[in-house]
Amino acid sequence: MFDTILYGLTIGAILYLFSTGLSITFGTMHIINFAHGMIYAIGVYLFISLLPLLWGSFPLSLAVAVAAMLPLAYLVERFVIRRLYGDGIDYAIIATYAILLIGTDLIKLVWGSGPKPVSDPIGIPIQILGTTVQTYRVVVFICAVAVFVALRMFFSRHVIGKIVVAALKDRDGVRSLGLDVNKYFSIVFVIGSGLAVMGGVLYAPITVAEPYMGFHVLLLAFAVVIVGGMGNLTGTFFSALGLGQVIALTGRFYPAGADTMVFVVMTLVLLKEPIVDLLRRLVGKHGIGNFS
Amino acid sequence: MLRVDAIDVAYGYAHVVHRVSLGVEPGEMVFVVGRNGAGKTTLLKTLAGFLSPVRGVIDFDGRQVQGMTAEALARQGMRFVNQDKKVFADLTVKDNMELAAYACGESLDQAVERLIGMYPKFASFLEKKAGNLSGGQREILLIGRALVGEPRLLLIDEPTEGLAAIVIEDIFRILRGMKHKISSVIVEQNLSVVSRLADRILIMKEGEIAREIADPAEIADVAALESWL
Ligand SMILES: Nc1ncnc2c1ncn2[C@@H]1O[C@H](COP(=O)(O)OP(=O)(O)OP(=O)(O)O)[C@@H](O)[C@H]1O
Ligand SMILES: [Mg+2]
Numbered sequence: 001m002f003d004t005i006l007y008g009l010t011i012g013a014i015l016y017l018f019s020t021g022l023s024i025t026f027g028t029m030h031i032i033n034f035a036h037g038m039i040y041a042i043g044v045y046l047f048i049s050l051l052p053l054l055w056g057s058f059p060l061s062l063a064v065a066v067a068a069m070l071p072l073a074y075l076v077e078r079f080v081i082r083r084l085y086g087d088g089i090d091y092a093i094i095a096t097y098a099i100l101l102i103g104t105d106l107i108k109l110v111w112g113s114g115p116k117p118v119s120d121p122i123g124i125p126i127q128i129l130g131t132t133v134q135t136y137r138v139v140v141f142i143c144a145v146a147v148f149v150a151l152r153m154f155f156s157r158h159v160i161g162k163i164v165v166a167a168l169k170d171r172d173g174v175r176s177l178g179l180d181v182n183k184y185f186s187i188v189f190v191i192g193s194g195l196a197v198m199g200g201v202l203y204a205p206i207t208v209a210e211p212y213m214g215f216h217v218l219l220l221a222f223a224v225v226i227v228g229g230m231g232n233l234t235g236t237f238f239s240a241l242g243l244g245q246v247i248a249l250t251g252r253f254y255p256a257g258a259d260t261m262v263f264v265v266m267t268l269v270l271l272k273e274p275i276v277d278l279l280r281r282l283v284g285k286h287g288i289g290n291f292s
Numbered sequence: 293m294l295r296v297d298a299i300d301v302a303y304g305y306a307h308v309v310h311r312v313s314l315g316v317e318p319g320e321m322v323f324v325v326g327r328n329g330a331g332k333t334t335l336l337k338t339l340a341g342f343l344s345p346v347r348g349v350i351d352f353d354g355r356q357v358q359g360m361t362a363e364a365l366a367r368q369g370m371r372f373v374n375q376d377k378k379v380f381a382d383l384t385v386k387d388n389m390e391l392a393a394y395a396c397g398e399s400l401d402q403a404v405e406r407l408i409g410m411y412p413k414f415a416s417f418l419e420k421k422a423g424n425l426s427g428g429q430r431e432i433l434l435i436g437r438a439l440v441g442e443p444r445l446l447l448i449d450e451p452t453e454g455l456a457a458i459v460i461e462d463i464f465r466i467l468r469g470m471k472h473k474i475s476s477v478i479v480e481q482n483l484s485v486v487s488r489l490a491d492r493i494l495i496m497k498e499g500e501i502a503r504e505i506a507d508p509a510e511i512a513d514v515a516a517l518e519s520w521l
Contacts, residue, residue: 165380166388175362
């Protein structure tokens with residue numbers, strides 16, 4: 001059982017790293033950014049190519065892959081996302097989905113369409129609570145917690161983080177101080193993209209890399225962002241870990257239903273308001289009490 | 293300092309400001325008064341760069357600035373305080389000042405010191421979430437934020453709107469303290485405040501400047517001002 005929970009925490013950690021950027025982009029630009037899946041997938045393939053060139057060093061290849069994807073993320077933000085600002089969510093979906101498709105075909109062109117495995121960089125199991133578990137999975141979870149803490153510090157202590165927090169609710173107020181809001185939104189977009197690449201690379205040894213990996217993680221991440229509250233980074237963290245458990249526990253008893261269960265939970269969260277509302281109305285109508 | 297020449301402003305097809313011209317001299321405090329919906333906010337937002345005029349010229353310190361972004365104008369020394377008294381609610385009072393200080397490279401200590409000089413109560417509120425401040429305190433924080441970095445022109449939209457009489461006096465004292473030190477255009481409905489502070493009054497009606505009052509005796513006569521609205 002403990003290994004199932006740990007697996008859930010690992011999946012949750014990966015989902016958190018990926019979803020953060022999606023949530024940030026929704027909060028700042030009000031855009032659903034499918035191109036996030038492209039950055040994630042290309043980042044992982046780049047990592048796979050870098051690994052043999054960088055003496056097989058996992059952390060070094062991870063760092064270089066993340067760094068290398070930042071300029072590409074910046075270009076996507078500057079020339080696609082920013083231009084779509086205020087143009088309605090449908091245009092954004094079409095344009096960023098196109099980028100995801102282009103990225104996927106690019107991967108097939110450069111790296112081929114077959115799956116590419118990545119081996120566990122640690123490989124040594126450890127004993128926790130009498131169960132043998134993969135050390136690597138524990139490390140992945142710790143990485144996600146560290147990122148969560150670092151992001152919280154960034155948004156509450158660093159002046160750039162504070163500017164973004166202020167601009168989320170009062171864009172014009174920040175502009176009237178003479179600050180170019182776009183520049184700061186761009187910075188957090190790039191940070192979010194870097195975290196997605198990190199998530200993708202950390203996930204690779206647990207599954208395999210394949211050209212459509214961006215699509216799969218995007219679907220799950222939408223559920224994470226919706227359950228966690230769009231643009232709410234703390235909510236995203238707990239929702240990712242929660243849905244990670246949903247995947248792991250469902251997968252243990254009914255493997256085919258693991259992903260589906262995530263969307264069942266998402267639907268329940270989305271329906272919560274209308275259901276509560278309906279109950280209130282019904283109760284109100286029968287004169288038992290009026291909550292509104 | 294500021295010259296506005298025959299600007300028209302529209303929201304889509306709705307023309308709201310018609311051929312407005314005005315000038316502000318260095319150190320002058322100009323008030324804009326007028327009924328609800330007269331176009332005062334629209335005019336101020338246009339001067340601040342949040343809206344672009346469809347026609348006309350805005351000259352700030354010898355440069356044509358119509359069509360320039362609000363952030364660029366703020367960096368040139370023009371600061372705008374919105375009508376809605378919206379502060380950065382999730383940040384502390386000190387953080388609010390920090391962003392302003394960061395934006396113009398002033399030291400935070402100096403900015404905070406000036407704010408406390410303006411309104412000593414802030415000394416004990418620095419770590420308080422700005423969202424928890426009263427309406428009057430929020431307005432003072434916004435003015436304090438706008439004054440960071442020694443701007444040359446301040447545009448303030450209805451600073452006393454919705455405030456209790458004694459708080460209005462606090463705002464009045466702060467505005468009086470700014471007089472002759474900085475140029476300003478202030479939209480204000482409280483005619484007692486206007487008549488005690490104004491160097492000049494522009495009366496706005498249906499998107500036009502219907503009348504300009506510069507004679508001190510006329511400015512001092514609140515009842516007469518009332519009759520122009
Ligand atoms: N975003 C907008 N889109 C369309 N019309 C607008 C918009 N904002 C304001 N208006 C219209 O423009 C006119 C002038 O509005 P404005 O806010 O400038 O008036 P005001 O003089 O500041 O009024 P108040 O005293 O209520 O603040 C009004 O008729 C208003 O309905
Ligand atoms: Mg107004």
